[in-house]
Amino acid sequence: MKHLRSIDELGLDGLNKLLQLTDHMAEINQRPVPKVPALRGRTVASLFFEDSTRTRLSFETAAKRLSADTMTFNVSTSSVNKGESLRDTVATITDMGVDAFVVRHKSVGIPWQISAWTTASIINAGDGAHQHPTQALVDCYTIREATHAQNFAGMKVTIVGDIKHSRVARSNIQAFSMLGAKVTLVAPPTLLPPDISHWPVDVSHDLDEVLAESDVLYMLRLQSERMAQGHVPTLREYSEQYGLTQKRVMGLRSNAIVMHPGPMNRGVEMQIDPSDVKNSLIHRQVANGVSVRMAVLFELLGSGSNLGGQA
Template identity: 55%
Template sequence: MIKHLLSAGDLNREDAIRILDTAEELLGVASRPIKKLPTLRGRTVVNLFFEDSTRTRISFEAAAKRLSADVINFSAKGSSVSKGESLKDTALTLQAMGADAVVVRHHNSGAPHRLAHAKWTKGAVINAGDGTHEHPTQALLDAFTMRRHLGDLEGKNITIVGDVLHSRVARSNVLLLDTLGANVTIVAPPTLLPVGVEKWPVETSYDLDNSLEKADAVMMLRVQSERMKASFFPSAREYSRRYGLDTARMNRLPDHAIVMHPGPMNRGMEITADVADDVRSVIVEQVTNGVAVRMAVLYLLLGGAAEDETFDPIEEDA
């Protein structure tokens, strides 16, 4: 098993399947009267967030606490970072406090890689989203959710729609789904496709309607207006008309297909409220699955599984 989780591309098929299988075992912990395992007792996990996030931070915090780890939440706002402290000095401070894992979200692409490879911390580094680069645990929870509904993802057709240019979720999903053998189609306005997308292991399209009929899952991406420095499309209404998922478009999907969204959603723009709340939508389930997947990642990186392949987090609690 790898020491850090910095990119979905770092995972080979064996590692990815191992994380997903472990998450499947851990998913049942949430339904137990006592939602805790002793697996990481005595370990310290630091959530180091230089960028606002509620969903991801709470998910990692819940995952670590359910494994009995001690959790330190660090927010750049109101900290020494706002006074000019560097990433290096912050990391060295956390290392001095005994951090066994550092979960990093940063507005600059590559910050988690820098933290891991500069050896400012001895603990595992987990990328919780860096700039417009990657968000590997989101891709893992998306794949986990798809696998629970669709089975083995080998040969499945996954359509990713929207603001690919600014989406770290899209990049990580493309890498992981390719590793798992899925066929990925990206649908977006030409202005929201990144330079070099022709080298990605995907098909690209500008026509959403023609991309739905063979899709086993369709993932709608949030329009990230906070990262846009120019007008990438004429108006919100025009974007919604051409690339939004409404009931009529959802009805073009095969009966078994699922609708996904990494959140938070712009209801009425990339997805209508009735589609978001439809029985075929697994958006809330993605949040639940996110805790189990992040528990699996923390367990495999910190729980001693690399040294003892027979160690089982559930059996250990029995």
């Protein structure tokens, strides 16, 4: 595996392989000294053109636990502000000797464009509304951890919110479906792409209708600018229709799990404190983020050397 850019490219075998590898990484993270020398001498550059807390910090932590060197590119203090092009920026960092770029960009397709300009591996940490494959890996791993299910056959996953602008949704729909889950999207038609008849999903505009059927309720973040763009009349109205309220939590099955990729918009899609939700996996999602990203880095950059030993 050279790059991780989309779930599609990864495929079911790649997905399963990374999930298995994540188990090893989770074990390492349980150790008193959670660090191994697997990627000693390797350099991972973070290229984040968009803000991030979780993804960026978990990648950096993952790289360090595998003993890779990290390089952090800060757009606001870089020569990008002097007008340096993306291609020149990538070429410059490549010249310094890096083995992988972890890239987040507001524009769709940047990870693929960059792959043509560097010999390093590319990990897509989010490109526009297109793909966020490591988030999907995190979510699949987290569901597996909670349900002990090797595959998701028969599992009903409901994804609620701004599907149209969500890279998390696009990656997760592919990953959940690949593993056998039945995915239902719940959103007003304005927050769904115009034509999804070819996606392996059911669609509903009524959250209460599908709530009791769901094994997994996956809430997406609603950005406040969607109101200005006329996708929803008001956040209050959206919240009423599609937000997770105390009442809706009561309507969930007793073993149903609740997830959110973060960052949460409290009071919008989450009208309830997640700590008040019995089966919320939101903290597990964050915790597993490090293990999953260790697995990805090891798969792309490791030479098959063993994961044992101490750094």
